[in-house]
């Protein structure tokens with residue numbers, strides 16, 4: 001089969017699709033275990049931003065394949081980079097743009113989630129992992145250290161002891177350990193990891209969009225605020241929702257014993 005005759009999907013490293021209110025992004029760089037080249041990161045960010053702007057999309061799902069979510073940044077691209085190139089590359093900005101997405105993001109992870117792959121999963125709001133998922137920050141093995149949240153988000157998720165072990169020795173966590181340490185939300189059989197994640201994404205998409213976005217923001221901010229400031233912040237987000245039509249609809253639907261019809265207003 002020549003490149004011209006291959007199905008389009010085989011040629012695209014990032015494949016997007018929509019399922020109801022869920023915008024899906026699938027990493028499809030099979031031969032390199034979904035290594036996050038600059039091009040792949042740019043496409044992920046672009047897809048996320050399209051979904052962010054589309055009011056019909058209420059939740060985003062990102063996944064890879066059974067063998068790999070992503071085995072990290074593309075080492076072959078990084079090998080000869082200079083300090084100046086790294087510091088001035090658009091790559092950090094791409095990570096920041098992912099962080100600014102306000103809609104909930106679910107990661108469906110199977111196989112390797114290493115280095116930047118683990119960091120990408122940790123940027124998401126929920127990780128549904130297959131039993132074969134493996135999480136790690138092995139950058140120290142190749143002469144560097146995590147650069148996109150691996151010392152910060154990982155430490156907040158699993159605590160200093162386990163984070164230090166992973167970052168300093170390159171130790172990987174299997175799915176059960178990741179669940180025990182609070183890195184992932186659910187571990188499910190390999191055959192169903194994608195379906196389970198999609199189901200979770202649909203559950204989120206069925207909720208009032210503003211409520212889901214505010215809830216995401218509240219939990220995300222919990223990690224970088226004092227308890228007192230966080231509680232005050234949460235209260236303001238909570239009050240804000242009483243200005244939405246969806247709050248009235250949700251509570252009326254409860255009283256009338258019917259399913260709510262949310263409009264995102």
Ligand code: DAK
Nearest residue numbers: 031032033035071072073074075091092114115116147148
């Ligand atoms: N980059 C490029 N290619 C990769 C890759 C990677 N990270 N990981 C795997 N591959 C490629 C391999 O080179 C191989 O390609 P061919 O040789 O066949 O052409 C193919 O994928 C299959 O890999 P293996 O033959 O190695 O498969 P195995 O099953 O034997 O091993 C493995 C799987 C995942 C254990 C192994 O491939 C591995 O150790 N991969 C590297 C994992 C790693 O070190 N990841 C961290 C990379 S550093 C930044 C922010 C973040 C970052 C950088 C910058 N800024 C904000 C600027 C992040 C840095 C990183 O992630």
